[in-house]
Amino acid sequence: MGEVSTSMAGRVLLVLIALGSVSIHSMAQMGSSPESRFEQRRLRLMDVVSQERDRGFFTVAAKLATGRDKEFALAMLDSLTSDESMGGMFYSYMAIGTYLRLKDQLPDTLLHKIRRAYRERTMYRGDTENHWVAYYTGLYLAAQTWPNEERSQWFNGKSSAENFKESEEWLSRWMTTTATIGQGEFDSPTYFTVFITPMITLFDFAKDPVMKRKAQMTADLLLADFAAEHLDGNYCGGHSRDYPEDIINPLSAPAALWAWLYFGEPKVELWQESRYRPRYRGGWETLFGAMSSYRLPDVIYRIATDRSKAYVHTETKRVRNIIRFGREKNPPVYKYTYMTHDYALGSLQGGILQPIQQHTWDVTYRSDKPNNTIFTLHPFYSGKELAMFFPEEQKFLADDVDRYHIVYTDPRKWNSSSPYEQTFQHKNAIIVLYDIYPEANHKHIDGFFPKNLDERIDDSSGWIFCRAGSVYAAVFPLRPYEWIEEKINWRWRSADLKNGIVLEVGCSDEDGTFESFKKNVIQSKPALNSSKDDLTVNYKTRRGDAMKFTFGGKRLLNGKTVDFRAYKLFNGPFIQSERGSGVITLTDGNNVRMLNFKKATIKEWQLSKN
């Protein structure tokens, strides 16, 4: 199916290319239906990637699919398959993905070289969830492509049948785990791309109809998971892993390109926009989406784009595998997101849920300007944190990590998990508390406030008021603070060990003018109880809800304890799933798509108007 579809797409594309790339560009956001607009975007993407010169499988695939620079593309592929320094889990799925999509155009010599790579290179499996997904997807498809071959013909000394069985087992297990207790590397604006691309590739080429369907369901699940927390291309709220560049500029993340392709948002072509550069990590994975026969279900498109009503969406995910210093291998992560037409406020419960790159909470708002987010963090690092997740010795783990994730020990970093940070969110209000132990390496908290805010006012009431277009935010620091001017932002910094902020978000649709928002917020002032053994905040929101939050203790909403254990896997107007059920129900209010991972079935129906 995938090959037939790709071939047809190629013919259509050639016609479109004849019209010129400029006209394709202009057509990419036009058209009468979501389907036709998607067609235009995917063809536009193929055209753009086909003009790339950087060495990579996606460049090769785009050039061959569009017929542009074919000789150059074949030479590039020859280089990719001859360079013995290349290998690993990403190579594993990209090489076979390119082979399967374009084998009809490849000379025998290159076909043999790709085959040989799976014999002579180590497709190293890696040590993260996305590594394993990429590795086993590549191995599954390679073993399927070259069945009945002996152990000597494979890099790992296992036969085709052994590799196929192992890959099938792990992929099925991972899909079930994801659909029952959640992903470990969940909701990552960066790593989303290396989950969705293998799943789409698996959907296109798995011959086993059950695996093909499960890949489709998993792609649906990943995209629906994104869609419910998506606002105009931004992946909002808390993330397991993200890079600082993406955290402070959400539309520069790879996930935004997938949003552009499938959700049609943002409207702009991100790669053309200098405000979202310099940041391009990982290349053009979206190309495989553009070339795929996978089609986004309509219901997910509407989940991603219907912001007519504000809603609360909660999720349960899981902590990445804890290998030591823990009582449980995968403790739960609780996510809370409040989504509106103009902004989203989202959070994780806090604590160490992922090493190195956690992003615990933020406000992200719809804006034409970059850096459209506000958040705070405690820049924590420790060898022991890393040793919870990596098997090396904790004393030099931090240095090892710094070599790649350069900012890990930096006191000014913008991504961090911290055992000294906890949150309590209710709709568009959040309390974030920090109880920093004296032995912490960095003893301050930082906040990111973009310089391009239209207004930022340090009010005598103690509130800091911010306005970005029609979106308003009010931040109440619990302790003294200072502002540090940086290139693109103001760094809010506070150095008290028992610390925190209260934040409320609003917009003109909810609150009228900025003045009326400020007036409503000022009427309430957070009350802090802080002693050696206690850090408690009482706060009444501008909507009248009473929040009481004790660090390490209870979260009380209007006198009732918030019990995270009651959280479902997904709970919101668009997605419902009980933990452990493996059944994910997606709805836009009119249509339902039910993914049953235990039975590997998809059911769709319309809701009765009554």
Add this chain to the structure above:
Amino acid sequence: MAAIKKLAPVMFLALLMGIVFSAFRPAPQEKSEGKTYYAAVFLNRGHVTGGTQSNVGLFKRAAGDTVWTNIYRRNLLSFGLGIWEGKSGRRYYIAAGNGLHRSVDGTKSWRVLTDWHTEEILSVAPDPIDSSIIYVSTPFGVFKSIDEGRHWEKKMTGMKKWFVKKVVLDVNDRKKLFAVGEDDVFRSTDSGDHWEALHAGLSDVQSFAQDPASPNHFLAGGEENGIRLTLDGGKTWQTAQGVPKESFYAITISPDGRTAYAGGFKTGLWTSTDAGMSWKLLWKNPEIEAISTIFVHKNDPSHLMIGTSGQGIYESPDAGKTWRCDGLQGCQVRQIELYP
């Protein structure tokens, strides 16, 4: 100042000659003809998992030679090594991030024996007699195979925590094993079926050694815990004297049992000649961040090698009096062995 200026060329020449002599000083006299040193390298500078700058995996250097060569997979993050020798030949093992690798043809070709059920393989201990029995340690426990690695069974009865950094066989009894767990040293007397904690008094155990000449004598090192020892097979433990309460990642006892060596994070190399009860600093090089493994030559106990956390291998021919960098600069070396 003028005198210094006059002397400068001489000093420079002397310095240059020193460097030249140091660089071309011959390798220590080898007593290992026909054998080869193997090193398991876990990381190198510039390495990114999935990237193209890797130069890690299995390296070898012929005895008497001076160059380490990568012989298998430049991106194989390797924790440890193992060997089995018998009538049916030799089996070489690599404990690596993506599984246990085995070669039966003298390291020419390799096969991964484990699958997705085990994650990183942190160490391997092949049974010395029966090639079908293999033990490995992983972040999620000890696993055992009794059919040459076709199937694996988790062996954790008696352990409460799941992280096991290392598993080693008793020097005299192949049914006895020791496991370096997260919270203690564990011993099994029934081939891994059950484990008992030895209550070594270390909260985060990092290293363990059994005295080849006195099998009830054990040493263990911990994270920021210094070194502990027992002389009665783990019934009673005492704290070693003279060593700081730092992190000791490697402990070795010489084959003759006379000398113990220990090193860790910014500790330098320490030595003891009284069963580990008292220690003295043997050598410290400020350029070395951490010592991750120590090798003592079986036939020549004065020939030492240390693997470091990022500065390659250092070698001493004279029981630690003098040292030279032996290569693999920039590499994190996790185990060094001399194999046929």
